[in-house]
Amino acid sequence: MAICYKYQKYINDYIDNDIDAARKIELEEHMKNCSSCQENLKNAKLLKKSLASLPRYRTSPTFDIVLRSKLKKEINKSSTLLNLPFLPMIRPVPAFAAFTIFLIFVGVLIGNSINILNKEKTTPKLIAVEKAGYGEEKEAEATQQADAAEQRLKMNNYVNVFEQFPVSTTGSRDLARYEYNGRRIEKIQNDSLSRVRNNPTSKPLIRQANASVHF
Amino acid sequence: MTIKTNSQPNFSDEELIKKFQDGDLYAYDLIVRRYKDQLLNFAYRFLGNLEESEDVVQETFLRLYKNRHAYKQIAKFSTWIYTIAGNLAKTELRKRKRRKLVSISELGFEEKEYEIEDLKADTERQTDSILKEKIIKNAIENLPFRFKQVIILRDIQELSYEDISSILRIPLGTVKSRVNRARIKLQQTLKDLMTHENKN
Numbered sequence: 001m002a003i004c005y006k007y008q009k010y011i012n013d014y015i016d017n018d019i020d021a022a023r024k025i026e027l028e029e030h031m032k033n034c035s036s037c038q039e040n041l042k043n044a045k046l047l048k049k050s051l052a053s054l055p056r057y058r059t060s061p062t063f064d065i066v067l068r069s070k071l072k073k074e075i076n077k078s079s080t081l082l083n084l085p086f087l088p089m090i091r092p093v094p095a096f097a098a099f100t101i102f103l104i105f106v107g108v109l110i111g112n113s114i115n116i117l118n119k120e121k122t123t124p125k126l127i128a129v130e131k132a133g134y135g136e137e138k139e140a141e142a143t144q145q146a147d148a149a150e151q152r153l154k155m156n157n158y159v160n161v162f163e164q165f166p167v168s169t170t171g172s173r174d175l176a177r178y179e180y181n182g183r184r185i186e187k188i189q190n191d192s193l194s195r196v197r198n199n200p201t202s203k204p205l206i207r208q209a210n211a212s213v214h215f
Numbered sequence: 216m217t218i219k220t221n222s223q224p225n226f227s228d229e230e231l232i233k234k235f236q237d238g239d240l241y242a243y244d245l246i247v248r249r250y251k252d253q254l255l256n257f258a259y260r261f262l263g264n265l266e267e268s269e270d271v272v273q274e275t276f277l278r279l280y281k282n283r284h285a286y287k288q289i290a291k292f293s294t295w296i297y298t299i300a301g302n303l304a305k306t307e308l309r310k311r312k313r314r315k316l317v318s319i320s321e322l323g324f325e326e327k328e329y330e331i332e333d334l335k336a337d338t339e340r341q342t343d344s345i346l347k348e349k350i351i352k353n354a355i356e357n358l359p360f361r362f363k364q365v366i367i368l369r370d371i372q373e374l375s376y377e378d379i380s381s382i383l384r385i386p387l388g389t390v391k392s393r394v395n396r397a398r399i400k401l402q403q404t405l406k407d408l409m410t411h412e413n414k415n
Binding site: 008 | 247251252255256259264265269273276277280344345347350351352366370371373376391394395398399401402405408409412
């Protein structure tokens with residue numbers, strides 16, 4: 001059976017009673033000379049009628065009883081939970097996402113405050129920056145000063161340790177290796193060590209080495 | 216919650232759902248009565264099994280109960296409930312596909328008794344009607360899903376194109392074109408039946 005595609009659409013609209021007058025006339029004119037479209041229209045009508053007249057089923061007699069028992073369970077379930085009016089509005093996935101974001105936020109806050117407390121205890125840098133205020137220039141200046149102070153502190157620590165153990169070269173070398181400004185410190189340490197080796201009464205020399213380092 | 220003994224059941228769907236949203240369980244009952252058979256037939260044309268279809272309808276009404284506040288008056292209630300039932304039927308089909316089970320009841324008749332509306336008393340006609348239904352049912356089941364959806368909604372449930380467009384959330388033009396193509400496909404599949412019917 002051939003299908004005139006243009007008119008098939010018209011046939012479809014025709015059986016739905018959804019066709020404008022002009023197209024209806026055009027289709028009817030066409031069908032006078034097209035047996036295929038005539039048959040298509042007949043079949044389309046028949047199909048529509050057959051589909052519409054398929055047997056209609058009714059729910060089983062137990063439908064209402066089963067539904068009511070399911071509803072009862074549902075109502076009991078929801079009343080055992082917190083029966084608050086806003087609960088139906090809460091969707092589990094967005095609620096979980098919001099809770100996770102909240103936890104991350106709290107975690108970051110706690111982490112930051114711990115970090116700040118630690119820095120306050122250990123570095124003079126932060127204190128210097130805070131004392132200087134928050135202007136950009138002041139902050140840069142304060143940062144430089146603070147860096148210098150930090151280095152001085154490290155060097156003092158190193159020298160103090162070295163003064164206590166003037167002959168223990170390996171110990172002081174190990175210590176120097178772990179210092180922040182390792183290379184520079186090691187150079188000074190080597191200079192100091194050579195002087196220490198030359199002069200057993202080394203304390204004044206070490207102080208001199210300390211004083212000769214410009215930060 | 217108030218349970219009203221209402222002697223005027225001629226409320227529109229939208230009025231009933233509003234009453235139900237306000238706590239009127241009688242309104243819920245009326246909605247169930249109004250839609251249970253329609254939805255059963257709708258689900259049945261997808262699933263081809265009455266017991267499974269009834270489960271889908273039960274679940275639809277449970278969801279209606281649980282999510283009553285999700286319904287907004289901007290949409291037609293009928294399209295909303297058909298969307299829920301359609302999605303549940305689709306899920307059931309997917310589950311069935313996964314299980315890859317073909318139960319014998321699907322091939323024959325269901326064990327449970329279901330009443331058929333307006334079945335003619337004449338045995339010959341009854342047999343003819345059952346056979347015809349089986350042939351049409353098979354033809355519908357073999358349609359691609361997108362055609363099956365529209366043909367069930369349009370020619371079996373007899374919903375308007377606008378309602379189908381809202382239920383399936385596709386443009387009106389697409390609905391019309393799919394209905395057209397689905398009808399052509401069905402006519403081709405049911406050619407023998409059509410010839411037989413035309414002769415009679």
